[in-house]
Amino acid sequence: xxxxxxxxxxxxRRYAQERERVxxxxxxxxxxxxxxxxxxxxxxxxxHCSCSFFSKWGLCSHTMALQKILxxxxxxxxxxxxxxxxxxxxxxxxxxxxxxxxxxxxxxxYDRL
Numbered sequence: 857x858x859x860x861x862x863x864x865x866x867x868x869r870r871y872a873q874e875r876e877r878v879x880x881x882x883x884x885x886x887x888x889x890x891x892x893x894x895x896x897x898x899x900x901x902x903x904h905c906s907c908s909f910f911s912k913w914g915l916c917s918h919t920m921a922l923q924k925i926l927x928x929x930x931x932x933x934x935x936x937x938x939x940x941x942x943x944x945x946x947x948x949x950x951x952x953x954x955x956x957x958x959x960x961x962x963x964x965x966y967d968r969l
Contacts, residue, residue: 875928887918894918901933 871877884897887905895906896918903910903919910916923935 878929879931880926880929880934881931885922887922889918896922898922898930898934901931903934 880898882897882899884895884899887894887896889907892907897904903915905916905918907916907918910919923930927935
């Protein structure tokens with residue numbers, strides 16, 4: 857294998873461990889929930905999910921799970937309260953009660969899966 861390729865592989869391994877290098881701006885994905893597969897998106901600072909709960913509340917378990925999974929790679933506005941009357945993103949950073957719920961052994965076991 858050429859030495860230049862070896863260097864790129866080593867650099868890729870380092871980058872993969874340094875998640876703070878990546879920041880998502882806009883994306884769309886499929887999320888397999890317990891009852892259905894939903895389309896989630898984050899665009900222009902706003903979340904959207906195709907589930908019925910999101911259409912009523914402006915947030916759901918799917919968006920909250922993604923906020924937690926991608927927390928190191930999302931822009932600040934995706935994790936914190938939004939101005940101008942928009943809904944607050946329920947994250948550990950924005951809500952200390954939620955932080956306490958997420959900071960426990962049961963949740964830590966889920967994180968290790």
